[in-house]
Amino acid sequence: MAARRAQGLVLQRHGDRGKALLSLFSVEDVDYLTGDVGRAALDEVAGYPLTAATRVADIASARTRFGARAPVLIETVLLRRRAVAKFADPGRWLFTDEALQQSTAAAVAQHRARRLAGAAVHDVTCSIGGELAALRDSASYVVGSDLDPVRLAMARHNLGDVELCRADALTPVTRDTVIVADPGRRTGGARRFDPRAYTPPLDRLFEVYAGRDMVVKCAPGIDFAAVRQLGWMGEIEVTSLGGGVREACLWTGGLADAGVQRRATILDRGEQITDADPDDCDTGPPGRWIVDPDGAVVRAGLVRQYAARYGLWQLDPEIAYLTGDALPDGVRGFEVIDTVDYRERVLRQAVAAHDAGSLEILVRGVDVDPDALRTRLRPRGSQRLALVITRIGAGRASRAVAYVCRASR
Template sequence: MAEVAGYRLTDSTRLADITAIRDRFAERATALVETTLLRRKAVAKLGDLGEVSQWLFTDDALQQATAEPVARHRAARLAGAVVHDATCSIGTELAALRSTAAALVGSDIDEVRLAMARHNVPDVALCRADALHPVSRAAVVLLDPARRSGGRRRFDPRDYVPPLDALFDVYRGCPTVVKCAPGIDFEAVAEMGFEGEIEVTSAGGSVREACLWSPALATPGVRRRACVLDRGEVITDADPDDCPTRPTGRWIVDPDGAIVRAGLVRHYAARHGLWQLDPEIAYLSGDHVPAGVRGFEVLDELPLREKILRQALSQRDCGQLEILVRGVGVDPDALRRRLRPAGRASLSLVITRIGAGAGERSAVFLCRASAANT
């Protein structure tokens, strides 16, 4: 491994590098190269969870592994608890939990991943077990059912491995934390009998997951939570949501995806003194931009007519064009190609639907984007 790690394995060198590695290590070359490349990816995703540059992985396991800031956040919520990670895989969650949990054990049914976990987190007690047949008592059970197979996503939670509905049945009444895909159907989860708190988390500008906290672990009075880890912001459905609908102000704000996915746009707007342009659309407006958030300063409002848009962009010497769309059937990439911006300025188009029924219209706001302010 140390020798193969010395090869660059870039697009320009990969063929020659792999040939040399095969000459040196024969049938072990494939595993050595794959592990080396996965370790390099892991450093960016898993950060300081441990000596991840020396860990062992499979490609599917690394894809499903929780990103370091999300794992740290969950471990902080579970601080002081006795935790059993019943789908521990290669040990990512265990690496975060070992510094916060009062006691910790991991298990998995996959012998290969369990062997990798023994290498990756040798200081954690591990055993082989099926998550559908509980082997612990008086512990918070952490569950991360597989949502990928051969690199392809499983969208129906009943197709997870183990299936989500089966996990709910097995652990009914027990304190559980279940990691799910961020796009999971919340209504389908409720139909399966889940009555706890759904937490949607984002990090690095992307929505990372939806996490299901059973009633025993949920915050009283909270059914939905959005956590924006990049700026330490938490919004819940217990917060005020008195958000008016008004015409656009100086700024347009596109809320973080975790806030939108959790259905907490109005709560976020109420906290920051913003308002909606339309009660069914997630774009917000206001006379200021919340701290740490990127905003779009409105320069003009235009109709959704390409000739007029092209003229407006030309007049402002636009060359780099960002297009955001909600509620209107517009392909941003195709529209950008047709508008052919060729100047030097960087501008944004925010395209949205306003109104409903006979009063419905498409509005285009020509904007100048700000950096995330502090």
């Protein structure tokens, strides 16, 4: 029993009052969930509301109906519901909580697969199969491996027709394949930020697969300098989707465009910007519009390249806000209607003078909590406005400035 518990422990908090439902996934559980009896039970439990108001009763009902199988049934249904944020059709997939947390959103995985079109690919940390599902449609050959027998069993169910094997990511079992790796970045739910503390560690991955084409998915907040210090000389791509930065991805030089070391990919716009693009960008006072560039552009350090592409300029050379007299097509911007010093008394007067009611607050370079500031400014008017707060200048000449704006949408 102890060995069975060790194979796939997931602690998922459900309902109110912090009640915990302990769910133990094992290979035996996967066999049950994928068999006729388990599938029928999942279909029944999928009809339970499992809301905060009904969850205690639903869990009790499931335990009455399915006994010891109730925890894995309920957890699978809840994980499938959460998975719709990442997967197009997760209704028949199996997950563990941690595997779902680290799974790549389908659109991001498909983008990566397009970059690997025609290649033979080995996903050495395949987990429950999310990356492989995208890769099999574009790569010439795919194989997946993982050390966790539960996740491999789930992957076999989720994928069906993809070759899988149990192997340590740091023990090469294929030749002449592009290596794809998604190292674990959590321990007991806590994030790990040191790339050498990943599972497997990035430095060991680089060492084991030296000379091979390789793609490594990382957390979007990874320290680029730390990666370079580990000897990474290839491209670092930062990808955004739905207005949020989803990941950083490392590409060896053989898979990157010549001369590119940093890339921002904005999937919503089908747009890419690299450090090989022109970066001739001026600094000056605000034009008609202020633009807060997509997070992938900022995180990749490509603000100047983005500005040059769209004829914008910076308000300050150290701040990511851009400005110009015209907005790039499809980009949300903030039309400047007033400029004031960043002092709360002055801001409160400006907010009242412009009849602000709903007030969006954006901040860069100034230490202020937007929510707390909004409360103190007490906007009570009828207009939907925005405040863009930033620091202009350096040293003793620096000053905090607030731009009263109207959002384009």
